[in-house]
Amino acid sequence: MATVDLVMPKMGESIMEATILKWLKNPGDAVKMDETVLEIATDKVDSEVPSTAEGVLSEILFNVNDVVPIGTVIARIKTGAGESVATSPSTPAPTVQEPSYTSHSIQEDNAPKPQVSSASYSTVNSSNETGSNGNKFYSPLVLNIAAQEGVSMVELENIRGTGNEGRVTKRDILQYVNERRSGKAPANTGASPQPQQTSSPREQQMMIPVNKVESSAPTTYSGNVEIIEMDRMRRLIADHMVRSKHTSPHVTSFTEADVTNLVLWREKVKKEFEKREGTKITFTPLFIEAIVRCIRKFPLINSSLDGNNIVVKKDINIGMATALPTGNLIVPVIRNADQLNMVGLAKKVNSLADAARNNKLKPEDIADGTFTLTNVGTFGSLMGTPIINQPQVAILAVGAIKKRPVVIETPHGDSIAIRHMMYLSMSYDHRIVDGSLGATFLTAVANELQNFDINREY
Template structure:
């Protein structure tokens, strides 16, 4: 009897993953822990390892299919069961329409022609075609053996094409209603071939990010506050230390580790912020696991620095450099993304001076560090001086936090930053 392999949860709050590439095919023998597929989520790109040793019986999802956590992606004949992989079945279109469709994989070792593969469809392809009234027989497949993939269907949808049946319905509707409605002005009807816009299919990562952001805004009543800090002494200290730091560590000393240190100390002083909503209770964490938003050109990841309270500025800089490199080189692991208790967002690196971040639920708050800018500031005795100023913007879950604690927390960060200098800092 075949054993079902399901989509694993590849990060905290991750509910689905997109199979970007299968690394095995029906008939392949797989050792335990061998990678079987590359999977992409909104938080991590990772290889999924096999939990068993055995022979692949059938692939239950296509490449580019988005699969919910816990759903079946593959079946295997385990080594202990002592049998070879059986033929993986797919359903021709006429039968799929009667049965609702079955996931298709190729028969192990069977040579197939273009026609036989073209009429084999995955449930995702069938569902997408039905939703948009497309005739799959009219679509050219780019997959193996001419097989139609989800990307092929999305391409047709993006091009504004419809099946002959849908076109007939539209024409009949137009005839029936031509006397009932006045024609819309031509400028309000924009087609994809007009040159005024282009339609971009939503990738698995972008869809997952969108779903998580909507869920976070829906679940958590967001409140927002901002405070400014004078970091002139910190700017001078970093300028003095950065050359020596680079010589010893081999990495640049940015401002971010100093802000991380200030946030960690504030979380220790106000553990109410280092918490999450639990429905009928609030969970308050004893350790500070700092989630750090790291963006690539097209994706956003939130790796976690575990036990950040135990690290110096130098240690935080090392940890951040390692995680950034792992993101850039696609080396993040599942455990790198889990367990965060508070999120820090470095929007200042893009030149932003004010933002309203969305909470990384179920955490209670997220803080954005904005750009450090020179501004004239009124000092003691009404003297005006040019100072290095920074805005700190925090979004908070009002179920967990109120203004009093949040204000004290933000003021603690401000005081820590404004007192960072030669006398108080030790890398």
């Protein structure tokens, strides 16, 4: 009988690992082609992993709550063919068979770990390891563990990763921490046996900020409090937000727009629009249309940073932050938004919002965003300072639309009138976007909304 390797699928451009939520099949169970074998989660969406062959599930290599790198073999299926095969046409990452261990900084599931062989862990000279010059990718989970355990970037870069393309996994760094505590691993390694206390200024700058907490002293709270453990999605969101602030130097610019024409036009056409198109028209597609027009004028806003290279995206994929019933947040993506008219944008916005609220988003629905819009006005806020959705370089927030008396310039002089006013704010990555570009782009969006044609067709 042949053995088919079931690997952790790639879920998006920036996703390098996933957490196993639930195994729907046990060893010995028969599986059909495309039948769901397990449920997984990333920091963006939950998904199901189908079987890539028909046969019998012979082996499960990871347990529930394990964090597994993309491309790693997670299970094996025996089929009726005569040789062993892998599900991926490309060379799959080697099976990560690692020992189970615990750390006070990570709460592990109490379920027994699978019986797997021990992998060898060691530190290596940074000059001999590809990508150890600081450009390696580290997941938010690995960075958080490093911060909590006081592992410097120099040490982190010297840990030999067993993940895909040599990436450091959660098990790698926890193994290193345990070995360092027991004296089996040095606290720091380098090309020469210099004393640890004589670190260079460069190394000191690369140290991860740490708030040391004694593991033996439990946290105490005064007064009448309730302790609520964060759910999995909230923890992932928290990791994503912290990583973004650590990655990008945030700058936020503000402006306001007179959106009276836009409000009056929507009020005029919304009933006919819903009757004719079968969907409601909200303000979101109107905002997205204005953003797309301005991105065409300022393409650098639609980019990302890869080392020392600026990657300007030709596709305009707009993410829209959507609140879930649980209070968490997710960002569905409208792909090729510049190719959709107002009707197409309205239908796509509503369908993605409904899918998000009903937990029916697919991995491709939240992948490959190039710019994000968040509507803080939905909850009554006048303005906000949003956090950039990595690896993008900018995010725009729109506030609540309020009627206010404002001064209007007319050919006959200034006058005061009641207008529909809205604040806009945009946070951007100062490594790529300077204040002049950020403010110019934001003002351009405000002008698009302010000069909305009230007589236009949809």
